[in-house]
Every structure is written in C-alpha cells, then in structure tokens.
Amino acid sequence: MSEIDNLIKAVAEAGGDKGILANSDIAHLAVNEHKILSANKVEGIEVEAKETLTGIEAKVIVLEGMKIKNPVHLCFGVLHKRGTQEIKMDVRLEKNASASFIAHCIFPNAENVRHIMDAVVEIGEGAEMRYSETHYHGMHGGVEVIPKAVVKVGKNGRYFTDFNLTTGRVGRLEIDYSVTADENAVTELTARVFGHANDDIHIKEKVVLAGRNSRSIIKTRVAIEDDAQAEVIGITEGCAEGARGHVDCMEIIKDKAVAKAIPIVYVTNPLAKVTHEAAIGSVDKKQMETLMAHGLSPEEAVDVIVKGILR
Amino acid sequence: MSFFEIKDLIFKAGDKKILDGLSITTGHSEIHALLGTNGTGKSTLAYLIMGCEGYKPVSGEIIFDGKVVNDLKIHERAHLGITMAWQEPVRFEGISVKDYITLKNKDANPSHYLEMAGLHPAFYLQRMVDKSLSGGERKRIELASILALNPKLAVLDEPDSGIDMLSTQDIINVINAFKKNGSAVLLITHREEIALIADKASQLCGGKIVCSGSPGKVAEYYKSRQCLVCRDEVCAYV
Ligand SMILES: Nc1ncnc2c1ncn2[C@@H]1O[C@H](COP(=O)(O)OP(=O)(O)OP(=O)(O)O)[C@@H](O)[C@H]1O
Numbered sequence: 001m002s003e004i005d006n007l008i009k010a011v012a013e014a015g016g017d018k019g020i021l022a023n024s025d026i027a028h029l030a031v032n033e034h035k036i037l038s039a040n041k042v043e044g045i046e047v048e049a050k051e052t053l054t055g056i057e058a059k060v061i062v063l064e065g066m067k068i069k070n071p072v073h074l075c076f077g078v079l080h081k082r083g084t085q086e087i088k089m090d091v092r093l094e095k096n097a098s099a100s101f102i103a104h105c106i107f108p109n110a111e112n113v114r115h116i117m118d119a120v121v122e123i124g125e126g127a128e129m130r131y132s133e134t135h136y137h138g139m140h141g142g143v144e145v146i147p148k149a150v151v152k153v154g155k156n157g158r159y160f161t162d163f164n165l166t167t168g169r170v171g172r173l174e175i176d177y178s179v180t181a182d183e184n185a186v187t188e189l190t191a192r193v194f195g196h197a198n199d200d201i202h203i204k205e206k207v208v209l210a211g212r213n214s215r216s217i218i219k220t221r222v223a224i225e226d227d228a229q230a231e232v233i234g235i236t237e238g239c240a241e242g243a244r245g246h247v248d249c250m251e252i253i254k255d256k257a258v259a260k261a262i263p264i265v266y267v268t269n270p271l272a273k274v275t276h277e278a279a280i281g282s283v284d285k286k287q288m289e290t291l292m293a294h295g296l297s298p299e300e301a302v303d304v305i306v307k308g309i310l311r
Numbered sequence: 312m313s314f315f316e317i318k319d320l321i322f323k324a325g326d327k328k329i330l331d332g333l334s335i336t337t338g339h340s341e342i343h344a345l346l347g348t349n350g351t352g353k354s355t356l357a358y359l360i361m362g363c364e365g366y367k368p369v370s371g372e373i374i375f376d377g378k379v380v381n382d383l384k385i386h387e388r389a390h391l392g393i394t395m396a397w398q399e400p401v402r403f404e405g406i407s408v409k410d411y412i413t414l415k416n417k418d419a420n421p422s423h424y425l426e427m428a429g430l431h432p433a434f435y436l437q438r439m440v441d442k443s444l445s446g447g448e449r450k451r452i453e454l455a456s457i458l459a460l461n462p463k464l465a466v467l468d469e470p471d472s473g474i475d476m477l478s479t480q481d482i483i484n485v486i487n488a489f490k491k492n493g494s495a496v497l498l499i500t501h502r503e504e505i506a507l508i509a510d511k512a513s514q515l516c517g518g519k520i521v522c523s524g525s526p527g528k529v530a531e532y533y534k535s536r537q538c539l540v541c542r543d544e545v546c547a548y549v
C-alpha cells in the first residue's frame with residue numbers, strides 16, 4: 001500500500017471521510033511526517049507548500065472577498081512509531097474572505113512522535129476563519145503535541161477555533177495560542193482534551209481585546225483520570241472601550257489525576273469587562289444522582305457526563 | 312401490604328429533625344398527592360425514597376414491592392423501578408434532549424415523550440439539556456425522560472412549578488400518563504388543581520403526615536390553615 005493510501009486508511013479508521021482527498025471541489029493538504037503526499041487547491045485559495053528537513057512549510061492565502069464553500073482539509077500524520085513533524089503555517093485571510101479548515105492529526109502508532117505546529121494567522125477586515133483540529137492518537141502515549149499560534153483578527157473579523165484531543169492517549173500536550181482582536185472582532189477558542197495514565201496537559205490561551213467592542217470566549221473542557229495532569233491558563237486582556245471577554249474552564253478529575261486552572265483577567269480600560277468561571281473537581285453530584293435515578297450505574301453516569309462535556 | 316410503603320421514617324439533617332415518624336402508602340397505578348408548606352420536608356422525602364447521598368434515615372423503612380430498599384444505592388432502586396423528577400432538574404453540557412430521553416431505554420421514541428410533555432419534538436430533539444433551556448422546558452424534558460423509563464414508582468417533585476398557567480393541562484396529562492402506564496406516582500405539588508387529579512392525598516407537617524384522604528378533603532384541610540399553627544409540633548389533627 002502506498003503512503004497516501006495508508007494515510008487515507010488511517011483517516012478513515014479515525015472516523016474521517018476517506019473520499020475527501022479525491023474530491024476536487026475540496027481543497028486539501030496531506031502530509032505524512034515531512035512528506036507532502038497530496039494537495040489540492042480550489043478557486044479563491046492560494047497555497048504554497050514545501051517540504052523541509054523536519055516537516056513542511058505552508059503559506060495559505062484566501063483571497064479578498066472569497067467565501068470558500070467547502071472546508072479545507074489538512075491531514076497531518078505520522079504513521080510510524082517514531083518521527084518528528086514540524087509544521088510551519090502562515091495563513092492569511094484577506095479582507096471579507098471566509099474559510100473553514102478541518103485539521104486531522106493522526107498518530108495511531110506513536111511511541112515516540114513529536115508534532116510541532118507553528119502558525120501565524122492574519123484575519124483581515126471583515127474576514128472569518130474557522131479552524132477545527134482533531135487528534136487521533138494511539139494507546140501508547142508516546143506523542144508530544146506542541147501547537148503554537150499567533151493570531152491577529154482584524155476589524156470586524158471573526159475567528160473560531162476548536163481543538164479536540166479525546167481519542168487515545170494524549171501524551172504530552174502544550175498548547176500556546178495568542179490572539180489579538182481589533183475593533184468589533186470576535187474570537188472563540190475552544191479546547192477539549194481527555195487525559196489518561198500519565199498524560200501531561202498544558203493549555204495556554206490568551207486573547208488581547210485591543211479594539212473597541214471586541215469580544216472573546218475562551219472555553220476549555222478537560223477530563224483527566226489515572227495519574228494524568230492538566231494545567232489550563234486562560235488569559236484575557238480587556239484594553240478597549242466596550243471589550244467583552246469571558247474565560248470558561250471546566251476540568252473533571254478522577255482517580256489520582258491533578259488539575260489546575262489559572263484564569264488571568266487583566267483590564268486596562270474601565271469600559272471593558274472580562275469575566276471568568278472555573279470549575280474543577282470530580283463529577284457533579286447532582287448530575288450523577290440524576291443519571292443514576294435513570295438507571296445508569298455510577299460508571300456509566302461518569303462516562304455520559306464526561307463524554308458530554310468533551311463533545 | 313401496599314405496593315409502596317414508608318413506615319415511621321425519621322430523618323435528621325445535622326441536629327434538625329426533618330421527618331419525624333412519617334408513614335405513607337401508595338398502591339399500584341395510584342397517584343398519591345403530597346401537600347405541605349415550604350420547608351416541610353417534601354423534597355427531603357423524595358431524596359430519601361431515591362436514596363440520594365446524605366439521605367439515610369435514622370430509623371424507619373422504605374418498602375417497595377415487598378422489599379426494604381433502605382440500603383440500596385440510587386441505581387439499584389432505579390433498577391427495581393423507582394425513579395424521580397427533581398424539583399430543580401440539573402443541566403448537562405453536551406447531551407442532546409434526544410439522547411437524554413433514550414439514555415436507558417434505547418427503544419423509547421423520544422418524540423412521543425416530548426409530545427406527551429407538551430413540547431414540539433422538531434424544536435427540541437437536537438437541543439442540549441444545558442443552560443440554554445428555560446426552566447419550564449427543562450422540567451418538561453425531565454418529565455418526558457422519566458416517563459420513557461416506564462417506572463413502577465415515579466416521585467414527581469413539583470412537576471408543575473415553573474410551568475406557565477396555560478399549560479397546567481399538559482402536566483396533568485403527563486401525570487395521568489404515568490398512571491395509565493401502570494406507574495404509581497407520589498406527586499408533590501403546591502397547586503390544588505393538580506392535587507385534585509390524584510387518587511388520594513396527604514398533608515405533611517411537623518415531619519409527619521397530618522391528614523390523609525381524598526384530595527378534595529385534604530386540600531380543604533390544608534387551605535383551612537388549621538395545621539400551620541403547629542409547624543414544629545405534632546399536629547392535633549392526626
Ligand atoms: N442539609 C440540611 N441542613 C439543614 N437543614 C436542611 C438540610 N437540608 C434540608 N434542610 C431543611 O429541611 C427542611 C425541608 O426541606 P425540603 O427541601 O425537603 O422542603 P420542601 O418541603 O421540599 O419545601 P419546598 O416546598 O420549598 O420545596 C427545610 O427547612 C430545609 O431548610
């Protein structure tokens with residue numbers, strides 16, 4: 001089987017749609033380790049991608065006013081047990097452009113795999129970007145995932161991200177996102193992670209509400225069990241009149257897992273308002289009792305609640 | 312012996328005696344309305360019947376279908392056929408109404424139960440059972456979900472609270488649906504028109520049942536306020 005067939009097979013096994021890479025109406029970029037296996041452009045998007053010694057470098061531009069109908073699919077795989085994959089992404093959405101991206105990060109056999117993502121994103125005036133990243137890890141826990149993004153959301157721009165790592169072992173995760181929002185810009189950052197065994201989770205997300213009436217939500221949902229650890233830092237700075245930010249962090253712990261939440265709220269303009277809520281602890285008692293009164297065993301009830309918050 | 316029976320139940324929260332030798336019975340497919348002013352211990356009784364954490368009687372027996380269930384856990388009681396709808400049902404993130412109603416009974420048709428509770432399935436099936444639901448919507452969904460369980464005994468803690476006046480009939484229909492399905496219902500309510508659909512009624516005061524009989528009679532007694540004078544003492548009417 002060729003490398004691309006193997007990647008398509010792994011995507012399908014992870015629940016993805018294997019027809020996507022064959023569909024010429026859908027833009028995609030498929031990478032295994034540091035090899036670009038397949039790429040497709042659609043009208044309105046310019047992509048320049050090249051292989052480097054340890055990964056790839058890609059520049060993506062969504063042209064002014066272009067609304068890309070189908071989500072752009074990005075497949076990043078390391079199918080071997082070992083390997084390093086460094087992805088450098090430079091994404092620019094020009095004025096009033098809109099596009100959504102779906103990234104599949106697939107490391108099913110990882111025993112010692114490093115996946116580093118370094119992204120610079122610029123969302124132009126009135127542009128909208130949605131980015132959803134889903135990880136499929138194997139059960140070995142030998143993965144290191146280090147996604148870093150520096151994002152600028154222009155005036156009236158909109159930026160939504162969704163990071164999901166709920167299948168397989170996390171390994172070590174170190175998210176570092178930093179967003180600056182201009183006037184009227186809207187930012188929503190969501191992360192959902194389920195840690196097991198000795199998984200080590202660090203999530204740091206920062207939004208600077210620099211422009212008037214800019215708005216943001218940082219939402220984090222983490223469940224950890226066994227000896228896993230999680231630290232979630234949500235930072236929101238309200239620097240302009242009418243800026244509104246909210247940090248919403250929920251961590252459910254089981255067994256000997258240890259969770260930490262550090263919401264940092266920093267307001268320099270009296271007409272800005274930033275709020276935060278953080279709930280850490282075991283599963284809510286009343287939720288448990290309600291589900292048990294419906295006939296679920298305590299184990300089933302925990303499962304339903306955790307799946308719900310990670311959904 | 313009655314299908315469901317509580318005998319001489321005493322329960323304390325800390326030093327405070329909340330139930331003081333309460334006894335009550337309910338037959339098969341019988342609706343038993345329980346009246347009582349705020350803070351008399353109605354919800355406490357519901358938690359004791361369900362076996363919630365922290366609700367262990369000091370003494371007395373909860374007997375279901377001939378079996379003392381005092382030492383059973385919540386889900387073990389649920390497996391016998393006991394369930395309850397909470398006065399203030401909790402919210403869940405990421406669980407759709409459809410999944411919630413079919414959590415245990417996968418064969419249940421969620422649309423059917425939503426309709427029974429007066430909700431339009433098309434508007435609700437895909438909604439989440441989370442903070443986005445209004446109070447009344449959440450209550451109706453809870454009723455729909457426990458109706459779908461086909462329980463043998465449903466404890467309904469104020470199914471009518473938070474429900475708009477125009478929809479009282481919806482709630483009456485659901486309660487009657489339990490009865491029609493063969494469920495016994497312990498119906499906690501503050502509304503007379505709801506209590507009147509019951510087969511019998513009791514008034515709780517001072518930790519005890521102070522009056523039992525036809526719903527009309529008990530409601531009259533309750534409204535006559537004869538019992539309010541003895542809040543913390545045993546009622547003279549017993
Ligand atoms: N843990 C506790 N510690 C002290 N008092 C408690 C505790 N739990 C309940 N109570 C008291 O027990 C009494 C009964 O409460 P309960 O919730 O059962 O009342 P209720 O009859 O359901 O009232 P309502 O009509 O307002 O719903 C109240 O006075 C309440 O304050």
Ligand SMILES: [Mg+2]
Binds near residue numbers: 398
């Ligand atoms: Mg109550």
